[in-house]
Amino acid sequence: QKEVEQNSGPLSVPEGAIASLNCTYSDRGSQSFFWYRQYSGKSPELIMSIYSNGDKEDGRFTAQLNKASQYVSLLIRDSQPSDSATYLCAPTPGSYKLIFGSGTRLLVRP
């Protein structure tokens, strides 16, 4: 079992729809959770962090964390073509080390 599991996609949604990206992780000791966006040929860019169970909203993005289920998700409301990218989930099982999933490729259709 991989430490971090993400559906590779592509996840295709029409412009204006809600995109839902999911991630499960194996290490129950994970304390911090990050979502990075990576455009093709570019480096990962931090878009959301979440540390406690529940929802955290930032603009069109909402991160959801359920530590009991070892599950973290990212919702993107009013999806735009510019949101088309690979989204990387990164829990930190220790105090510093990011463990990345392989990422989910999101495609927003105009």
Added chain:
Amino acid sequence: GAGVSQSPRYKVAKRGQDVALRCDPISGHVSLFWYQQALGQGPEFLTYFQNEAQLDKSGLPSDRFFAERPEGSVSTLKIQRTQQEDSAVYLCASSFSGSTEAFFGQGTRLTVV
């Protein structure tokens, strides 16, 4: 500088050649990380520095890989006797402390021919 700076952006090395990749972190960031990213994969952890101390090098794939951060700022990742499987993007990231958000540089794309 405003962000994490890496150089060179691209490096082509002949098999067996030694290479050195540089990372200049965000000013004031104590923690520095190196990651390796193969095509279509997420970044894989290589090593972690807190100031000049290398606290974790568990991800370095072989003893051909060596990293240093002698003055607690700029870091260099050195790969000796490069092999084709070393071809990847090498990403450097820094954070204010180990547990806070990490910011990535643009990466160095290494191609071993």
